[in-house]
Amino acid sequence: MKDALKRAVDLTVALIALLVAAPLLAAVSVAVLLTMGRPVLFRQARIGRCGRQFTILKFRSMAPGAGGFSPTDDAMRLTPLGRWLRDTSLDELPSLWNIVRGDMSLVGPRPLPTSYRFRYTPEQFRRHDVRPGLTGLAQVNGRNELDWDEKFAYDLRYVDDRGILLDLRILARTAVAVLRRQGISAPGSVTAHEFRGPTAAEQPVPAAAGSGAR
Structure with a gap:
């Protein structure tokens, strides 16, 4: 029942937000197109609930490059518009569609790249027990x-203590964090540092149910 209520709230809020933000979505799309060209959206495979794979949608913030994790390369590829989009978290607006689709929730552990799948310990993998x-x-x-380690500790605390009241508190604190532009970049990086965990042979993760792409 709790999960059903959460899903209903997610769907309602995401649909309303998409309708209200439609002019802003259109304006940002045009700005990205004019300054960076196509594609307007950044798409990347991420790990979702129960290990299922989905494609996250964001506004593109970087010029084309080799990809991967390289602080120097990322800093060079991040455009002025892209930096502003990240600073204001407007690059995340297209992810509302992921919420409508059921890939994501308003509140939960942030989805990470599929390349991390076999780097988690079994305990860390519990972050995928929720959307x-x-x-x-x-x-x-x-x-x-x-x-x-700190990120995963908070993720697992959320998995264990999740509820509507906790979600509301997190959403309220998110608004403050976005306005203050807090924690956008890791020290020495324009984004986040790569997660380097144990190999699959050292720390096997639980089998992922329905791990095919959606």
């Missing part, structure tokens, strides 16, 4: 300024 979120407990307690 990933647009914001989460880690995001209002330091965001990218936290190290990975």
Whole structure:
């Protein structure tokens, strides 16, 4: 019942937000198109609930490059518009569609790249017991300024203590964090540092149910 209520709230809020933000979405799309060209949206495979894979949608913030995790390369590719979009968290607006689709929730552990799948310990993998979120407990307690152990500790605390009241508190604190532009970048990086966990042979993760792409 609790999960059904959360899903109903997610769907209602995301649909209303998409309607209200439609002019802003259109304006940002045009700005990205004019300054960076196509594609307007950044798409990347992420790990969702129960290990299922989905494609996250964001506004593009970087010029084309080799990809991967390279602080120097990322800093060079991040455009002025892209930096502003990240600073204001407007790059996340297209992810509202992921919430409508059921890939994500308003609140939950942030979805991470599929390349991390076999780097988690079994305990860390529990963060996928719930839908990933647009914001989460880690995001209002330091965001990218936290190290990975701290992020996962907050993620697991959310999984264990989740509820409507906690979600409301996180959403309220998210608004404050966005206005203050807190924790946007990790020290020495324009984004977040790569998570380097144990290999699959050292720390096997639980089998992922329905891990095919959606």
